[in-house]
Amino acid sequence: MSEHSGEAILSGKGVTKRFGGLVAVNHVDIHLNKHEILGLIGPNGAGKTTLFNMLSGTMPMSEGELRYHGKVIPKPRSNELCKMGIGRTYQICQPFSNLTVLENVMVGAYIRHGKTSEARDAAYQVLKRVGLEQAAHSGGSALTLPQLKRMEVARALATEPDVLLLDEVIAGLNPTEVERIMELIREIRAGGMSIIIIEHVMRAMMNLSDRIVVINQGTKIAEGLPAEIASNPLVIESYLGGGKH
Ligand SMILES: Nc1ncnc2c1ncn2[C@@H]1O[C@H](COP(=O)(O)OP(=O)(O)O)[C@@H](O)[C@H]1O
Ligand SMILES: [Mg+2]
Known part of the structure; x- marks a missing residue:
């Protein structure tokens, strides 16, 4: 697996969303490699869904650039991105x-x-x-x-889609159901899709993800292999050890 963004199927550079005075997503660089499962984690209100909204064109970016298959999408709109192959859940x-x-x-x-x-x-x-x-x-x-x-x-x-964005499809399920949906997500990837998944269930994320991006207060604070993320002091402090999230 490569971390080189040049091979990415979907990438965002400097992706930013402001709601009035609130910077919900702050200059986030993110890329998804082909056939990768990328986990996106962070506390409640970190800006994960807002980032998805921009990656899927559901919400315009305040700033930033979106590329799909290496090509800049000048004005991403959800219908257009959906036709191009970016699917998402809500x-x-x-x-x-x-x-x-x-x-x-x-x-x-x-x-x-x-x-x-x-x-x-x-x-x-x-x-x-x-x-x-x-x-x-x-x-x-x-x-x-x-x-x-x-x-x-x-x-x-x-x-x-070629790219599937999953926003908390595991949260709220019991352990058996979690196993079933994880199996489904693996099958979907095996079928050739590339996936970004937002989830709070850490065990599932560590298990499923090839790579993880952590955001906190709109900013990307860490990126790496699941094992690296699990032992990253900044992540532990701001998220894993942070009580309720
Ligand atoms: N449409 C909106 N208008 C104003 N503020 C919003 C809107 N959507 C989200 N926010 C705010 O942006 C921040 C990030 O929210 P969200 O992306 O939903 O976080 P997460 O999905 O990580 O829990 C929160 O402070 C939230 O209240
Ligand atoms: Mg959310």
Whole structure:
């Protein structure tokens, strides 16, 4: 695995977001290598979701530059980035409650498949992949938390991305469910995707990630292999030893 950003599939340079006087993300350099699982950790309010919002074009950057396959994206917009191959989940799962699970996933599939029948077939295949086909015809609002998280992953997968951004899809699950979703994430990577994952469950992150980036108060404070991060004094002080996060 290389840490050289020149080979990155997705990278951000000097990525910054200001909300009025608050600098939520402060000149963060981040890159994702091909077929890599990059863990993004940091305390609550550190700016992780805001960084995802900018990497996926959901929110404009105040400053910074985004590159995909080495090419600068001048004005990143979520629809455009999604079509280019950057898929994401949302921390707060918001299923369309008047749609079935299958229809929720079809919303993602329509990005690639114009015909309803094709979108439905593609969405169903994704549901099978995440182990949710039994719930295909349930209402989106009838799901349990683990099912919701799987549907959220399915919705992103249905856009057929190269890069998948996962925002807390493990948090709140029991140990068995954590194992299952970790297995799914590994399978997704084995299928050729590159993944950035935000998560609080440290054991899962140390296990899953090839490399970890730590942000605190909007600033990147560490980057390295899981073992390096686990023994980094700055990380221990600001995050791992910091009580509730
Ligand atoms: N849309 C917004 N408007 C104003 N402040 C925001 C907005 N989104 C996030 N913030 C603030 O930015 C900071 C980082 O938030 P967030 O990215 O959600 O952190 P994390 O995902 O690491 O918990 C927090 O102080 C949060 O209150
Ligand atoms: Mg968040």
